[in-house]
Amino acid sequence: MIERLRRFWQRRSRPRFGLALAGGGVIGGMYEVGVLAALEEGLLEPSGAEFEVYVGCSAGAVVASVVANGVSARDLYQILELDLPDPLNFRRTSVYSSNSFRRAFVQFARFVWAVGKNAPTGFRSSIPDMLARAERDFPAGFFSLAQLEQYMRTTFEARGMSNSFAALRRTLLIPAIDLDRAERVVFGQGEFADVPISHAIAASSAIPGFFEPFMIDGRDYIDGGVGYSGHADLAADAGADVVVVINPLVPALNGEGDRSLRDRGLYFILEQANRIYSQNLLRGNLAELEARHPHAAFFLIQPPPRGTPLFGPSMGFDASRVALQYGYTSAKGWLAAQGGDLMRRCALRAVPTTA
DSSP: OHHHHHHHHHHHHSOOEEEEEOOOHHHHHHHHHHHHHHHIIIIIHHHTOOEEEEEEOTHHHHHHHHHHTTOOHHHHHHHHHTTOSSTTOOOHHHHSOTTHHHHHHHHHHHHHHHHHHTOOSSSSSOHHHHHHHHGGGSOSEEEOSHHHHHHHHHHHHHTTOOOOSTTOSSEEEEEEEETTTTEEEEETSGGGTTSOHHHHHHHHTOOBEEEOOEEETTEEEEOTTTTOSSOHHHHHHTTOSEEEEEOOOOOOOOOTTSOOTGGGOHHHHHHHHHHHHHHHHHHHHHHHHHHHOTTOEEEEEOOOSSSOTTOSOTTOSTTHHHHHHHHHHHHHHHHHHHOHHHHHHHHTOSSOOOO
């Protein structure tokens, strides 16, 4: 009886670990794989700890769905780094179908046509008024997420992984935003527990403007990062005592002599604005969570504002392998410099428990 009580107390006293992966496009997802491989190698395996709650938004949903299915982050890292012939090797064709760019061109032509159709004939109408008149003729987005959904679904099947939230041993939660109701929904729990994981990933990845909203059961969904950042609250509310938040995209801080972002053009200005918005949201959310969950610990891992290779087209593939390697090496440095508290908490988890 004493031994049973001792084991019960050990199970109750061990912290429950949660992981929250923010969005960040292709390069952000690669960075997250690199970070997770380093955490697995230098932190989780030596301590015997494991994540029991996984939260993934947008690109983070892709990564979270794979590791929550039991795939080692280090195995995934090797597949991506060595470009191995494996279904999990994420390539351009995983997101963009063979006719994607032809379709995007047609959508762009539709956009130009809508503007031209509603162009003012005189000087009494302003450009905002013209755009307002043309809004019903604009496309909903330039690319479709049908290819990503199909890729995830077929990859789960080919790898013997589950496309069902309920079938997973670990808790997996994927947030998205209901476009018409302007509210967050969480796939994997409540009324959204039966949605296939591949559909949830596509819904959470629908970057407004770039991708069309993804429809599930007659409802339109967009990127889970709209109005939220990290979604660490979902991990804490699911019972995680220690939550590791990985955020790939931070604002760039230019040093003296650096080329200004203004000189780099419209895209980089928009990218910087989005990152500033996301970073402020994340800081505010974590501060609120620390007040709501005073007994929980939150650890944020993200690139420094200078010297990161992650400031570029987030949906591009050219820098993806660099982002993967950078995630691994930078996380190793983070563990050595700032990971002491997290390591101590992992040491309390001598034996992993199931979710």
